[in-house]
Amino acid sequence: MEERSQRRKKKRRLRKWVKFVLVFAAFLLVIAGSVGTYAFVKLNSATKEAHVSLDRGDQSVKRIKEFDPKKDSFTVLLLGIDARDNKGESVDDARSDANVLVTFNRKKKTATMLSIPRDSYVNIPGHGYDKFAHAHAYGGYNLTYKTVENMLDIPVDYVVESNFNAFRDVVNELNGVTVNVKSQKIADRIKVDTKGKVVLKPGVQTLDGEQALAYVRTRKADTDLMRGQRQMEVLSAIINKSKSLSSIPSYDDIVDSLGKNLKMNLSLNDAIGLFPFITSLKKVDSLQLTGSDSYIYTPQYGKNIYYFKLNEEKLQEVKATLKKDLDE
Numbered sequence: 001m002e003e004r005s006q007r008r009k010k011k012r013r014l015r016k017w018v019k020f021v022l023v024f025a026a027f028l029l030v031i032a033g034s035v036g037t038y039a040f041v042k043l044n045s046a047t048k049e050a051h052v053s054l055d056r057g058d059q060s061v062k063r064i065k066e067f068d069p070k071k072d073s074f075t076v077l078l079l080g081i082d083a084r085d086n087k088g089e090s091v092d093d094a095r096s097d098a099n100v101l102v103t104f105n106r107k108k109k110t111a112t113m114l115s116i117p118r119d120s121y122v123n124i125p126g127h128g129y130d131k132f133a134h135a136h137a138y139g140g141y142n143l144t145y146k147t148v149e150n151m152l153d154i155p156v157d158y159v160v161e162s163n164f165n166a167f168r169d170v171v172n173e174l175n176g177v178t179v180n181v182k183s184q185k186i187a188d189r190i191k192v193d194t195k196g197k198v199v200l201k202p203g204v205q206t207l208d209g210e211q212a213l214a215y216v217r218t219r220k221a222d223t224d225l226m227r228g229q230r231q232m233e234v235l236s237a238i239i240n241k242s243k244s245l246s247s248i249p250s251y252d253d254i255v256d257s258l259g260k261n262l263k264m265n266l267s268l269n270d271a272i273g274l275f276p277f278i279t280s281l282k283k284v285d286s287l288q289l290t291g292s293d294s295y296i297y298t299p300q301y302g303k304n305i306y307y308f309k310l311n312e313e314k315l316q317e318v319k320a321t322l323k324k325d326l327d328e
Contacts, residue, residue, distance in 0.1 A: 050262040055142045058265075060155030067157065070273060073106045073326045075154065077145055078235075079161040081136065095133040096144060097164075098216065098231050101152070103325040106277065112325050113235060113286045114318065115228030120289070121296065121307035122151050130298070131307060141263065151315075154322050159265055164217075166261035168209030170238065176206040177237040179215060179230075189221035190214045224308055225288060232286045239284060287321060290314045 059067045067074075080098030099116040118133035124147050127138055135147040145156040171177055180203065181187055187200040198214040200207070207215060216234050219227045294309040 050264055051267055052141070052263045052265055054145065054159065054265050060149065060157060062149050062153070062155035067155070069157070069270065071106065074104050074157040075322075075326065076102045076104070076158045076160060077148055077156045078102065079136065079141060079144060079159065080167065081161060081163050094137060096136040096161075097133065099132065099144075099148075100228075100231060100235065101148060101156070101322075103154075103322050104277070104281075105325045105327070107327070108282070109277070109280050110283045110285065110325070111281055112322065113232045113284065114322065115225075115232055115286070115288070116148070116151075117224040117228055117289065117291075117308045119224055119306065119308040120291070121294065121309050122147060125150055128300075129296075130300075131305075152319050152322060154319070154326060158270075159263075161263040163261050164213055167216075168213055169261075171207070171209035171212045171234075174238065174241050176208050177212055177234060177241055178204060178206050179212070179233055179237055180204045181215070183221075186215075186218065186221040190218050193218050193220070225290070229286075229288065236284055236286075287318050289318060 078098070078100040079096045081094050081096055095118065097118060099118060101114045101116065103112045103114075105111070116132055118131065120132040121129055122132050122135075124130050124132075124135045124138060124143065126143075127134075132147065132151075135144045139146075141159050141161045145159050148156050181200050182202065184202050187202055190198050190200055194214050198211050200211060200215070212234055216227070216231045218230075289310055291308050291310040291314075294307050295304040296307050296309075297303070298305045
């Protein structure tokens with residue numbers, strides 16, 4: 001009886017790892033844990049396959065003092081990569097299509113999400129001003145995190161990069177997520193974008209992985225800012241639903257896809273170490289950058305190019321908020 005009780009306790013602990021990762025990497029992919037020794041071994045192997053090192057090392061140059069991941073507030077940069085096989089692109093040279101920076105405040109037990117519009121006119125180190133999404137095409141996740149640090153003047157501690165196969169897997173494993181499609185115009189645009197494969201209606205509804213992906217990617221129905229809001233809406237929905245372990249029917253499929261579809265500078269031990277704090281979060285907020293549509297002559301292209309010109313006053317306000325979140 002005692003041995004059976006110990007096995008049950010071990011399974012419950014391993015289930016917590018699943019829950020933690022679903023909350024932590026929610027928008028892009030679950031770093032996934034599971035029940036049983038066999039599943040843990042699979043997870044450990046997949047995590048090693050997905051693990052990458054940032055070229056700066058473990059600690060950001062933006063950190064004033066030595067970073068202690070067990071005590072300090074921290075940031076996670078979530079990147080959804082737009083790699084299209086029909087264009088001969090790989091994940092490494094593709095643009096980042098979804099860009100969400102999340103700050104986690106240890107003292108307040110809160111998280112703040114910031115969506116960075118892909119067309120934002122920003123200074124990409126070594127390349128000058130260009131669209132934010134092009135940072136990944138020029139230099140992958142390394143140049144992208146440097147661009148974020150340069151833009152917001154805060155450290156990027158962790159990077160989680162995924163293609164959209166992972167996003168679909170997460171949503172499907174959660175048996176869908178609930179969102180509010182706010183207008184018929186958005187529903188109509190999604191139908192056009194997907195050539196009739198995804199048909200939604202206005203109002204609150206549960207979306208499967210394919211539908212949720214279409215919802216967060218559509219951009220011609222309104223603006224890139226609204227698109228960012230949709231991305232954060234779905235991220236919040238995943239976080240909320242993943243708090244219930246009963247909503248996750250199977251782990252093996254996610255674990256199997258982990259190494260193939262995800263890159264992160266987190267080890268399994270890192271993820272497990274952050275579990276107690278992540279699951280204690282009391283509030284998840286979101287911030288929104290503002291700006292204006294602009295056509296700017298760009299020497300490298302030899303013509304006027306569309307950019308989203310960020311409002312400098314709002315950018316400074318966002319930077320101050322994020323610094324406060326990190327106790328900087």
